[in-house]
Amino acid sequence: MSAEQNSDQHTDQIYLRDAFCQTVEASVIDVRDDAVALDRTVFYATGGGQPHDTGTLADAQGNSWQVSNVRKEGDLVWHWVDGEPPPAGTAVxxxxxxxxxxxxxxxxxxxxxxxxxIWNEWGVLVTGGNMEPLAARMDFEFSPLPEGFAARVTELVNAEIAADRPIEVSFLDRSVALADPELIRTKVNLIPEWVTDIRVVDIVGLDRQADGGTHVASTGAVGRFEITKTESKGKGNKRVRMVLHDA
Known part of the structure; x- marks a missing residue:
């Protein structure tokens, strides 16, 4: 197992600033039986409903490892690999x-x-959500769903995709961000208290939220949106299931 973590060790999460960076030169700074922590990474760590990335690590000697899971623990991002992991100090x-x-x-x-x-049309908060590649669900505080909801939402979402709105990322001091109630669209504020700089994702002219996930550069890259099902998950909680198609 890993030795006690040095308090100065941390992983630079490149994807928070540049979601389009696909590769990185990094060093192994800590090791477990089946995982390594790197000093910098492009691998997204599971969080906020977005699953982790997969991929490979490789060293200069031609050894390679498949990355099957990525998790953030404290200041380190851990990458689970197949086989014996490379030792601390290895350049990968x-x-x-x-x-x-x-x-x-x-x-x-x-x-x-x-x-x-949904926020702009009905002022309704999110109560939960999850995603996988090209499919997802999101829960909203509706009771009941408005008449004609699925058709209206599908029309509006696809219109926003067609508008090809730019998407911008910025960082705000926590006190400034939390002073704006519209930045938190979930019913419960899920941002840990220790986070001092809050990342904001702005779909310009449509939606601006505190968020730690990765996004395309503009809405036109999303593809065609389809609602496959709506469900009641109890009073004041309605689920929307969606898929994406290539445009």
Whole structure:
């Protein structure tokens, strides 16, 4: 198992600033039986309803490892690998499965469009959600769903996709961010208290939210949105299931 973590060790999460960076040169800074922590990474760690990236690590000697899971613990991002992991100090090249990442980015952006459309149309908060590549669910505080809801939302979401709105990422001091109630669209604030700089994802002119996930550069990259099912999950909680198609 890993030795006690040095308090100065941390992983630079490149994807928070650049979601389109696909590879990284990094060093192994800590090791477990089946995982390594890197000093910098392009691998998204599971969180906020978005699944982790997969991909490979490789060293200069031609050894390679498949990355099957990625989790953030404290200041470190851990990468679970097949076989014996490389020792601390090893220089590695990390490469994500770009097709999977792009599908997840399209999906995550589609959920923000969905959230923005519903907020602007009905002022309703999100109560939960989850995603996989090109499919997702999101729960909203509706009771009941408005008449003609699915058709209206589908029309509005696809119109926002066609508008090809730019998507911008910025960082705000926690006190500034939390002073704006519209930045938190979930019924419960899920941002840990220790987070001092809050990342904000802005679909310009539509939706601006605190968010730690990866997104496409503009809404036009999302594809065609379809609602496959709506469900009641109890009073004041309605579920929307969606898929994406290539445009």
């Amino acid at each position: 090249t990390g490469a994500i499965d770009w097709e999977r990442r792009m599908q997840l980015m399209r999906t995550h952006t589609a959920l923000h469009i969905l959230c923005g459309v």
